[in-house]
Amino acid sequence: MSLEQDIMSAMKDAMRSKDQVALRALRAVKSALIIQKTEIGSSSEISNEDEMKLLQKLVKQRRDSADIFSKQNREDLAKPELEEVEVISKFLPAAMSEAEIEDVVKKTIDSLGAEGMKDMGRVMGVVSGKLAGKADGKTISILVRSNLS
Numbered sequence: 001m002s003l004e005q006d007i008m009s010a011m012k013d014a015m016r017s018k019d020q021v022a023l024r025a026l027r028a029v030k031s032a033l034i035i036q037k038t039e040i041g042s043s044s045e046i047s048n049e050d051e052m053k054l055l056q057k058l059v060k061q062r063r064d065s066a067d068i069f070s071k072q073n074r075e076d077l078a079k080p081e082l083e084e085v086e087v088i089s090k091f092l093p094a095a096m097s098e099a100e101i102e103d104v105v106k107k108t109i110d111s112l113g114a115e116g117m118k119d120m121g122r123v124m125g126v127v128s129g130k131l132a133g134k135a136d137g138k139t140i141s142i143l144v145r146s147n148l149s
Contacts, residue, residue, distance in 0.1 A: 003051045004033055006091060021080065025087035032058060049132050055092050056136075059085050096134045098143070104130060105143045117148055 007030050014022040032054055036046055046054075062081045069078035096104075105127055108114075114123050123144050131140060 002045075003048075003055075003091060004030070007033070010090075021083045022087045024080075025084035028084070029055065029058060029088060029091070052092065052132060055088055059088050059092070062088070093134055095136075096131065098139065101131065101135050101139060102143050102147070105140070105147050109144075109147055114148060117145070120144055120148055123148065 007026055011023060011026045011030065013019075014026060033046065033051070036050065036054060040046070062085045066078040066081035066085070069075070069081065105123070108123055108127050108130070109119075112119065112123060112126065114120075124141065127140055127144060128137060
């Protein structure tokens with residue numbers, strides 16, 4: 001089942017249960033999917049990798065917004081953002097632990113023969129491709145930097 005079908009099914013369930021938080025988050029995901037489809041052309045389907053990147057982007061946007069609201073002591077605005085993060089995160093694959101990510105980073109550094117910070121871009125490209133949808137880019141960057149220095 002595609003992500004779009006999963007979202008539609010979850011939207012119907014949210015409507016039946018009158019879950020406004022889930023409905024708001026799912027509508028945002030559906031809207032983002034439609035926008036992305038129109039950008040690439042309606043005849044083609046969005047790849048799984050692009051769908052995961054889109055979901056990660058939506059989660060990151062909401063986390064960043066919630067962080068800003070929290071810093072401004074606006075918990076009334078931060079709470080709905082975090083609730084939407086929970087709903088959207090259900091459609092993402094399980095995140096890898098930091099130890100698992102570090103293991104992939106070390107193996108990639110060994111296989112590429114990377115020796116220093118000058119190779120960071122090359123390592124980041126390979127690791128990001130391997131862990132697309134499974135790990136946060138910021139975490140990957142921190143681990144690559146620490147293992148190369």
